[in-house]
Amino acid sequence: MKILVISPAYSLSGVPLAQLRLAKSLGKIGHNVDLIYGCKKHSKIEKSPFIKIIFFNKFRVLGMFIPLVKYLIFNKPEVIFSAEDHLNAIVVLACIVTSSKAKISVSSRVTPIDTYRNSNINFSKGWFLKKLFPLVQSKANLMTCVSKDMIKQYKKIFNKTNQVDVYNIVKTEESILKMKNKIEHKWFINSKTQLIIAAGTLAPWKGFDDLIKAINILIKKKINLKLIIIGDGPEKLSLNNLIKLYKISNQVVILKPVMNTLKYFYNSNIFVLSSRLEGMPNVMIEAMMCGCTIVATDCPTGPREILGKNEYGYLAKVNNPNDLSANIMKAIKKKISAKKTKKILRQFTAEEVIKKQFLLLKIKRKYWMI
Secondary structure: OEEEEEEOOOOOOHHHHHHHHHHHHHHHOOOEEEEEEOOOOOOOOOOOOOEEEEEOOOOOHHHHHHHHHHHHHHHOOOEEEEEOHHHHHHHHHHHHHOOOOOEEEEEEOOOHHHHOOOOOOOOOHHHHHHHHHHHHHHHOOEEEEOOHHHHHHHHHHHOOOOOEEOOOOOEOHHHHHHOOOOOOOHHHOOOOOEEEEEEOOOOHHHOHHHHHHHHHHHHHOOOOEEEEEEOOOOOHHHHHHHHHHHOOOOOEEEEOOOOOOHHHHHOOOEEEEOOOOOOOOHHHHHHHHOOOEEEEEOOOOOHHHHHOOOOOOEEEOOOOHHHHHHHHHHHHHOOOOHHHHHHHHHHHEHHHHHHHHHHHOOOOHHHOOO
């Protein structure tokens, strides 16, 4: 089939990475796949022989409307996979304007607490999106969320929603190969300490300040460990200042974003998600796939759904460095085996995700695995 996968921006993390994996997986099983990014073309693009990548060179999602209309007229995709509510609305409107016959699957990836926080203010972004949501719901063939708890949040805002839960693709053949690549960072060579890793945008909602405070608590207790944070963002300076304040530069380091975080996860003992807010943290699933024992805050939404009641990882209170440090200590004392998490990870494979999407879209079985 001719399939369009579309994302507002290009990145090797978050929503863009999830869309890239979906596009590649669809291409690998024989579909003709275009992957559209709304932003300007990047110099470092993870190319694939299985898909065609198109950049619209727009600064805002709204600017994607006209190019998308033109694309739909000339390319006529049979299936469209879109992600994020603002882009989902643009995609549905473009399909209406062009009388597209494509089956539309729209996915919500960010908690609606954030997306619709200003929806009571007239003409705000949240207000517009809330007005357009019923249109998306009436025209899309499938509406998905990346976690069950997120659907509950949508129901609180809209009373009624047709959304179902479908996870992102995380575990692929490519990712398994990537995680076994060599690392040259000195902390990972013949290390005899507990290596703790975290990754993500250095922004307030990620809670890296709480993580550094939790690690400082453990260092004061003479626990032999090192923390590696991979990421960049607005909080980088303040986080580095916090590390200097606690005088723990020999045990905590912030590394700039890398093309392959999986190899760092694979060579670490514990992965910590310290977020105050999430959708479904793919980075946590990646770390689990790489064999890390997971410690995560019990934030909305995602971690509890995957980890259960400390069955597949350890849950800590949000905004509580003391509780976070206590749960990191639990992970140091008792690791969660990769054998145990195997069942969880199957839900994040390309085979399972594509099968579920196509079943819900009522696409014939012969197109699942060509």
